[in-house]
Structure formats: structure tokens, C-alpha cells
Amino acid sequence: MKELFQHTAITDGVVVRVAVNFLPEQSRIEAGKWFWVYHIRIENESDHTIQLMTRHWRITDGRGMVNLVEGDGVVGEQPVLHPGEAHDYVSGCPLTTSHxxxxxxxTFVRQDGTELLAAIPFFPLAAPPNAESRGSQAEGRGSEP
Incomplete structure (x- = not known):
């Protein structure tokens, strides 16, 4: 399954893997709305039990505009990962540019109370070159998100 993930970062035994896909059926290209879904797997290969407390994202659009997003946990959860365990989740990202x-x-907290900042790898959001024509075709079929 690891081959499904295109991007990986490892910080002190915490492995963060990312797979990302453009979703033309969720995009409204003619309205300047592009949408990607990403699957993240967090693997605890350390010797410590850890709990994911917060997430910190830097999202950059094709014009260089940066949006910083911070919050508790991921998709409403603050999972506890014992050594050897993994947590998967899926979320999405809309942009007003095609890339x-x-x-x-x-931010994780170890069982002993110390904090760990685990990197989420850089990953590009890129619509395929033919996305505009596919998006228009999907819109023409009357598809709904």
C-alpha cells in the first residue's frame, strides 16, 4: 500500500505519507473552482505513544497567495498512536487556480508530555492539462458534487 503514497516525510520516527488526486467532478472550472482530495497516513515508528493534537497547513495557490490553516486534530479526531500503529484520513482542498x-x-504530544512537530511533506496540487475540457464536459452532464 505504501506505493500508493507519492510524498513522504519522516520526523523522529513519525512517518507522514500523502497521496493526492485532482477531482474534476468536484471542481467547477468555468467558475474558477478547482478541488483536490488527499489521503494521509501517519505511521508511528517511534518507541513512544503519541497523540496528534494540532495541524498546521501552508496552502499556496497558483498566484502565490498563501493561506495558513491551523486547528485541533484532523477531521475531528485527535488520534493516539502506539508504537507500530497508523492512522489514515482523507480530506480535500479547494483552490481558485489550477495549481x-x-x-x-x-503537533504531537508524547506520553511523557514532550511535544513533537512532525513534518507534512510538500506536495503539489496540479490539475491535468485537459482538466478544463473535462470539467466542462462534467458540467454539461449535470453532475452534482
Whole structure:
């Protein structure tokens, strides 16, 4: 399954893997709305039990505009990962340009109370070159998100 993930970062035994895909059926290209879905797997290869407390994202669009997003946990959860365990989640990112990027870090707390900042690898958000024509075709079929 690791081969499905295109981007990986490892920080002190915490492995963060990312797979990202453009979703033309969720995009409204003619209205300047582009949408990507990303799947993240967090693997605890350390010797410590850790809990994910917060997420910190730097999202950059194709014009260089940066949006910083911070919040508790991921998709409403603050998972506890024992050594050897993994946590997967899926989320999405809308942009008003056909390309951009995401990167960031998670804040974890170890069982002993110390903090760990684990890197989320940089990954590009890029619509395929033919996305505009595919988006128009999807819109013409009357598809709904």
C-alpha cells in the first residue's frame, strides 16, 4: 500500500505519507473552482505513544497567495498512536487556480508530555492539462458534487 503514497516525510520516527488526486467532478472550472482530495497516513515508528493534537497547513495557490490553516486534530479526531500503529484520513482542498501546493506539520504530544512537530511533506496540487475540457464536459452532464 505504501506505493500508493507519492510524498513522504519522516520526523523522529513519525512517518507522514500523502497521496493526492485532482477531482474534476468536484471542481467547477468555468467558475474558477478547482478541488483536490488527499489521503494521509501517519505511521508511528517511534518507541513512544503519541497523540496528534494540532495541524498546521501552508496552502499556496497558483498566484502565490498563501493561506495558513491551523486547528485541533484532523477531521475531528485527535488520534493516539502506539508504537507500530497508523492512522489514515482523507480530506480535500479547494483552490481558485489550477495549481498550487500544500505542506505543513502536525503537533504531537508524547506520553511523557514532550511535544513533537512532525513534518507534512510538500506536495503539489496540479490539475491535468485537459482538466478544463473535462470539467466542462462534467458540467454539461449535470453532475452534482
Amino acid at each position: 498550487g501546493s500544500m505542506e505543513g506539520h502536525y
